[in-house]
Amino acid sequence: MKQRMSQQKARNTIRAQLYRADDLFVRSEKEAVTLAAQCTVSARALVMRAEAKSDLPAESWAGFYRALDEADQRALGGWRARLHDAMRALQKHRRAALTSLILAVILAFFTLVPTGRAIAEGIFDYVISVFGSQLQIDQTDEKTLYEQRGYDEPDVLTQDQIAEYGYDADGNLIMEKEPVYYNSVAAFESATGLDAVELVSDQLKCVEVMENNNIVTGKSLRTNYRTNDDLSVNLIEKWYKGDGQTVSFNGEIKQKTVLDGKPMQYAIDTETGAFDGVVLLDDSILVIYADKGVDLDLIWKLLS
């Protein structure tokens, strides 16, 4: 291809100055073009001269005169000549024109005609469902791979989970439900059937019981107590569904046995002086935060 193009350039260069190499040619291409542009003899005059010199019948020249008339029409901007040109272009590129027409008709059918629109929607839904299934399959495969390699299994959302949480107005999957507030821990237990840890003391007042539901981590209960000094004690109990949870402390970690022999890790925050403890229960994780100044003996007593 490259060689061919190179030859093409050479050909143009040689053609432009053939008069230097061959006596048959008397002037350069450039000069000849200029002379042609300056020539006052029109195409019509030339054809008429040729016809006058020729012994051919008039019909033989009809094609020339028709072409000359069309050229004149075209020069004057005549619609016939334009139509003729358009028809000729259409005929020349009929394959492309036919393909474009078919595509336009198909597009119009699927967008403008109600039946076509319904079919298009059906196809779209099918593609979406297949794509969704593919995602599910991919997640399952990934889970198998994790099992083989001994990693923690990735969380895979089930159809039940998705159905329970649903989608918002923008079509996005709802990850966390609106919090649910209860008057007491007992009310929460009654509503959910779960057994939650409660701090019962005349030195603490339960001011808020809030249930949270996350599509990945599951249900949790946040209970806020106030001491007589208006200090805060927060209990967060998580009925956790997801992968392992990382717990960190900002202070020296200590351990104490609470709730019938369960080891609690806790620390006093070196910056705020707040109490921060966590204990793993039978089916939940309990986290306790208490403001600096809260009587820790009371906490230990209530958790004993």
Added chain:
Amino acid sequence: MQEKLSELFITQYQALLGVAFQLTRSEDDALDLMQDLAESIARNDRPASSIEHPMAFFRTCLRHARINALKKSDREIPSEPEVFSQIPSGDSVEDSAVGAAAMAWLRAELAAYSPEMREAFYLYYFDGYSLDEVAKKLNLNKNTLSQRFVRIRGKLVRNAADQSLFFALMVLFLLKPR
């Protein structure tokens, strides 16, 4: 509805007249060639698509008509071609780059060609047929033609290089594959 040769002749009138001027010394001679071509078309005005390269075909007709005219005109008096004041003088950069020396070499090269190979040269370099078409028309080996034409191109580049590095670069630029 198909475009006929007569219609192509009319739409390409200026370009064809330019070709005629390349072959003739005067305007009258150029117009005579064009009239001969028009008559040839009128004798058999067929769809342009029936010919592979209509414009190359027209150039060949004009060239052959000129050769025939020269053969008939034994009494022709050699004369300088007409000069028109409006024509810009001087060679273009491209012309200068190729150089008169290279074209003189080409003249000698052409003189050594057989009539058949000379016709092949015209068909390819002047009329505009492809190498394949020329080989088919003249029943020649395509490789032979290709080697001859590659040699011409190589000589032009070398000649320009002999003149100056600038011209060599210019020719390489002009002839480089795009």
